[in-house]
Amino acid sequence: MKAKIAAAPYLLWAALFIVIPMGLVGYYAVTDANGAFTLDNFAQGMHFAPVIGSSVWLAIIATALCLLIAYPLAYLISRKSFNHQRTLVLLVMLPMWMNFLLRTYAWMTLLENNGVTNRLLGLIGLGPYEMINTQGAVILGMVYNYLPFMILPLYSVMTKIEPFLMEAASDLGCSPGEALRRVVLPLSMPGIATGITMVFVPSVSTFVISVMLGGGSFMLIGDLIEMQFLGNAYNPHLGAALSLVLMMILLICMALTDMFSNPEEKEGLLL
Amino acid sequence: MGNNRLRKLSAVLCAAALFLSAGAPCFADGFDFDRNHLPYSDDWNDYPYDEAYYGQLKGTGASINFYNWGEYVSDGSDGLVDIVAEFQRLTDIKVYYTNFATNEELYAKLKSGAASYDVIVPSDYMVSRMIKEDMLLPLDYGNIPNAKYMNEDFMDPGYDPGSVYSLPYAWNTVGILYNTKMVKETPDSWSILWDEDYAGQILMFNNSRDAFGVALKYLGYSLNTEDPDQLREAAELLKEQKPLVQAYVMDQMFDKMENNEAAIAAYYAGDALLIHNDDIAIAMPKEGTNKFIDAVCIPKTAKNKLAAEMFINFLNEPTINAQNTEYVGYGTANLAAYCLLDEELREDPILYPPQEILDNSEMFINLSDETNLLLDQLWTEVKASNKNVWGWGVLPCATILAIVIGKARYRRRIAKRHKYMAED
Numbered sequence: 107m108k109a110k111i112a113a114a115p116y117l118l119w120a121a122l123f124i125v126i127p128m129g130l131v132g133y134y135a136v137t138d139a140n141g142a143f144t145l146d147n148f149a150q151g152m153h154f155a156p157v158i159g160s161s162v163w164l165a166i167i168a169t170a171l172c173l174l175i176a177y178p179l180a181y182l183i184s185r186k187s188f189n190h191q192r193t194l195v196l197l198v199m200l201p202m203w204m205n206f207l208l209r210t211y212a213w214m215t216l217l218e219n220n221g222v223t224n225r226l227l228g229l230i231g232l233g234p235y236e237m238i239n240t241q242g243a244v245i246l247g248m249v250y251n252y253l254p255f256m257i258l259p260l261y262s263v264m265t266k267i268e269p270f271l272m273e274a275a276s277d278l279g280c281s282p283g284e285a286l287r288r289v290v291l292p293l294s295m296p297g298i299a300t301g302i303t304m305v306f307v308p309s310v311s312t313f314v315i316s317v318m319l320g321g322g323s324f325m326l327i328g329d330l331i332e333m334q335f336l337g338n339a340y341n342p343h344l345g346a347a348l349s350l351v352l353m354m355i356l357l358i359c360m361a362l363t364d365m366f367s368n369p370e371e372k373e374g375l376l377l
Numbered sequence: 378m379g380n381n382r383l384r385k386l387s388a389v390l391c392a393a394a395l396f397l398s399a400g401a402p403c404f405a406d407g408f409d410f411d412r413n414h415l416p417y418s419d420d421w422n423d424y425p426y427d428e429a430y431y432g433q434l435k436g437t438g439a440s441i442n443f444y445n446w447g448e449y450v451s452d453g454s455d456g457l458v459d460i461v462a463e464f465q466r467l468t469d470i471k472v473y474y475t476n477f478a479t480n481e482e483l484y485a486k487l488k489s490g491a492a493s494y495d496v497i498v499p500s501d502y503m504v505s506r507m508i509k510e511d512m513l514l515p516l517d518y519g520n521i522p523n524a525k526y527m528n529e530d531f532m533d534p535g536y537d538p539g540s541v542y543s544l545p546y547a548w549n550t551v552g553i554l555y556n557t558k559m560v561k562e563t564p565d566s567w568s569i570l571w572d573e574d575y576a577g578q579i580l581m582f583n584n585s586r587d588a589f590g591v592a593l594k595y596l597g598y599s600l601n602t603e604d605p606d607q608l609r610e611a612a613e614l615l616k617e618q619k620p621l622v623q624a625y626v627m628d629q630m631f632d633k634m635e636n637n638e639a640a641i642a643a644y645y646a647g648d649a650l651l652i653h654n655d656d657i658a659i660a661m662p663k664e665g666t667n668k669f670i671d672a673v674c675i676p677k678t679a680k681n682k683l684a685a686e687m688f689i690n691f692l693n694e695p696t697i698n699a700q701n702t703e704y705v706g707y708g709t710a711n712l713a714a715y716c717l718l719d720e721e722l723r724e725d726p727i728l729y730p731p732q733e734i735l736d737n738s739e740m741f742i743n744l745s746d747e748t749n750l751l752l753d754q755l756w757t758e759v760k761a762s763n764k765n766v767w768g769w770g771v772l773p774c775a776t777i778l779a780i781v782i783g784k785a786r787y788r789r790r791i792a793k794r795h796k797y798m799a800e801d
Contacts, residue, residue: 153754157761218638219577236577239624291783321624322583325760333753336482341750 109250134346147347152329161326162355164241165309169246172256172305173298175249180260180297184267191265210247210318217243217319232262238263239321247315248305255304263297264290299363306359311352327352412653417526417713418694424713430522431468431687432580438459439684440471441495444483444673449498449547451697451704458700465690475515479584487512491680494519495685501670502586502741504543505536509743513542514675520686522629523693531710533669535744542670544689547707549589550738551667552646553660554630560642564660567595570643571614576621580633580642585756586741588615590667591643599738600667603748612755625760645669645799648725661729665737670710761762 117275183194201209216222217238227233237243265288275285313328322329327348334345418424418586428795441449453459461472466470477483480503486492487507499507505514518524531545553564560569560577566794570579570591578617582588590600592611602608633639633790635654649659675685698714708728709715715723744752 153760154757160761171417218636220636220638287783317583321622321626322760323622323625326759329760330757333757336479336485340481340485340488341753355801 110247131349133347134343135350136347138343147343150344151347151351156328157325157330158327158351158355160324161310161328164245164248164324164326165306166254166308168245169256169302169306171245171249172240172253172299176253176260176301177294180257180264181294183257183261184264187271196260198254198261202254206251207318208312209251210315213243213247213250214238214318219245228242238319239323241320244316244321244324247319248309248312251304252308253314255308256301259300259304260297261295263294263300267293303360304362306363307356310355310359316360330360378728380692381449389759396504403798415712416592416718416748417716419716421696421717424717426467426694427522429690431691433468433687434684435469438471439469439483439681440473441679441681441684442473442475442493443688444475444477444486444494444497446498447478449476449705450474451673451701453698457704458631458697460692460701463697464688467691468684470681472688487676487678490678493680495675495681496681496688497674498546499673499674501534501536501672502743504672504674506743507674507676508537512519514677514679514682515541516544516675517682517686517688520683521690521693523690523695525695525712526695526698526711528710528712528715531646531670532643535740536670537672539595542769543674543711544693546671546673546692547702547705548668548670548710549644549645549647549707549728550591550661550734552649552667552727553662554642554644554649554652555658555660556634556637556640556654557658558654558656559637564641565663567591567643567664568643569594571618571621574642577623578640579618579622580644581618581622581625581641582643583627587643587667588625588756588759589752590741592618592738594664594666595663597664601742601744603745605748608751608755609747611757619762621770645707649727650706650725661730661734663699663737665739666734668735668738668740670740671707728731747772 135147136143136145138146183191183198185193214221218224219234219236221238223237224234227235271289271293272285275281275289280288281365310326311328313326313332316322316326316329330347331334331348331352334341334348416789451457452458452715453462463472464472477486480500483497484503484506487494487497504513527545531548532540534540534545537543553567553569554567555564560575562569569575570581582591587681589608589611592614593602593607594610596607596614598604598611599608626633626642630639630642630644631648631652633650634642634657637654637656644751646659646661649657671763673689674680675689679685692701693711693714695711695713695717698709698711699717700716702709702711702714704724706728709718
């Protein structure tokens with residue numbers, strides 16, 4: 107009973123800011139401007155399948171790159187002494203203290219044709235390279251902004267892998283590579299699943315990064331939804347339908363990553 | 378900076394006072410304002426406020442919500458008047474000033490009913506859309522005596538027949554901004570935005586209406602065409618242009634042109650004056666362009682119509698309007714204010730283009746819902762027509778695949794081990 111009372115504020119919060127808005131999104135998605143029931147919005151949304159496809163694809167690439175970079179890094183951090191770990195984790199977190207937009211804006215300055223990088227390369231006679239307004243720049247922006255979300259869950263799972271497990275593995279005849287593959291990788295699976303979810307979800311729904319680093323040439327589903335609410339054709343019905351589609355994509359993604367983690371291994375999960 | 382402007386202003390005032398001691402009417406060259414001898418004085422002292430009129434609501438604690446574009450009303454910088462503060466001082470009406478970034482944002486805010494505003498500044502086509510959707514109140518010109526200073530050419534516009542709901546705030550045209558160091562020729566046509574020589578150096582509007590406007594004008598069609606085939610043709614043209622475009626931008630244009638990051642941009646002509654780069658010039662395309670007017674209106678949800686009309690009247694006080702025009706950097710339709718402007722501004726061919734350019738330009742009107750939807754779909758097609766998306770990231774995908782397979786094998790092994798344990 108007590109627990110129920112304690113949960114009341116959260117329930118109220120959830121009802122006010124999660125359930126009701128979700129209901130509104132659902133309502134808008136299946137009605138037209140006159141409030142009549144229709145599935146036309148979803149049919150219209152299908153016109154934009156290529157946009158949805160390329161958003162998912164870019165997010166997959168960004169997530170994979172994050173995993174490739176974060177995995178060894180998280181492992182190395184987790185093998186350091188306690189004090190070193192604290193410093194290194196702080197360094198990972200440090201960029202997040204700055205506003206997201208500002209960080210992305212800084213990349214614009216770095217990548218521009220007359221930007222810092224090209225000017226430095228120019229000093230040693232290279233370039234200029236076309237870096238900004240490319241797909242690579244959009245992916246770079248995603249990887250840069252969301253990398254900490256991959257590192258932190260991996261790190262928190264890996265610190266729980268005791269060094270004696272590695273010693274035991276080598277005592278039993280595992281080479282270091284084998285120990286990594288047979289001991290560390292399986293034990294860190296829950297961290298990988300969490301990390302993938304935490305990077306993929308914001309990547310697939312982002313809209314600022316593609317506008318700032320992609321020069322607005324690579325429209326993502328986030329841009330499309332934004333356009334329906336603040337763009338030329340004010341069409342919250344289509345926007346809501348697209349949001350639901352995006353939600354479905356995210357649910358599918360989370361179901362997929364859930365396959366990675368056994369129920370028994372769940373204790374290691376951050377979320 | 379502020380002092381400098383102030384000095385300039387007072388110098389102009391002195392010169393004007395000397396030159397016009399005889400009270401000669403003001404007229405200028407180059408713009409059709411000079412066709413008529415304008416019957417307005419250019420002495421700043423000739424326009425005192427009507428204290429009785431502005432005192433009407435004193436002591437009632439009245440307030441208005443003013444919803445406007447960013448940096449679009451003189452705020453006391455550069456030695457110019459702080460309009461909001463001055464109005465509050467004069468009338469005792471509190472003004473809450475907030476900003477929007479696009480017409481669509483303004484529309485969405487009003488439509489959702491999330492807030493109530495008393496004075497708004499939509500552009501032409503949005504004014505007509507709001508009229509059509511019955512979102513505006515008719516203006517009571519009895520409460521806006523300064524409407525008499527308006528240029529007749531700007532009254533009774535296509536977007537608001539009879540000027541029932543709106544009064545022009547500022548106006549300008551769309552032009553081709555270019556960097557004279559990077560562009561050797563002098564552009565005279567929209568075709569330069571499709572010129573392969575400038576691939577990767579072109580900036581384009583990041584909103585459908587303006588972007589399609591450029592393409593439609595280049596094709597020789599009306600900005601307001603409702604013909605799906607013409608719109609599709611324009612969309613094809615924009616897709617063709619896409620590989621040449623460096624970026625689709627709005628306000629980022631300022632930084633990019635200032636830092637020589639791009640050579641050519643289609644943008645609002647008056648903004649060229651705000652770029653701190655001496656190499657930036659502006660060209661007017663021979664195919665014609667878009668003339669746009671931002672107009673003050675009172676939305677239906679306004680709480681205090683009289684105070685709103687007093688504010689609109691105040692915005693059209695010649696002395697206030699002149700300083701605001703200098704701050705905003707676009708043209709004014711208020712002829713008395715025009716007469717008060719610095720000669721340099723008055724004769725600027727970008728702000729007050731010659732008549733033939735104006736004759737060759739067209740204004741946006743609101744499109745039908747179907748056309749708006751089609752436009753949005755075509756614009757999305759243009760923006761989504763990506764170069765090679767799939768070539769990337771074979772490596773990351775292979776990695777993911779490897780992990781999945783590894784996981785599956787691991788699971789099988791665990792299952793096997795469990796089996797052994799059970800057998801034991």
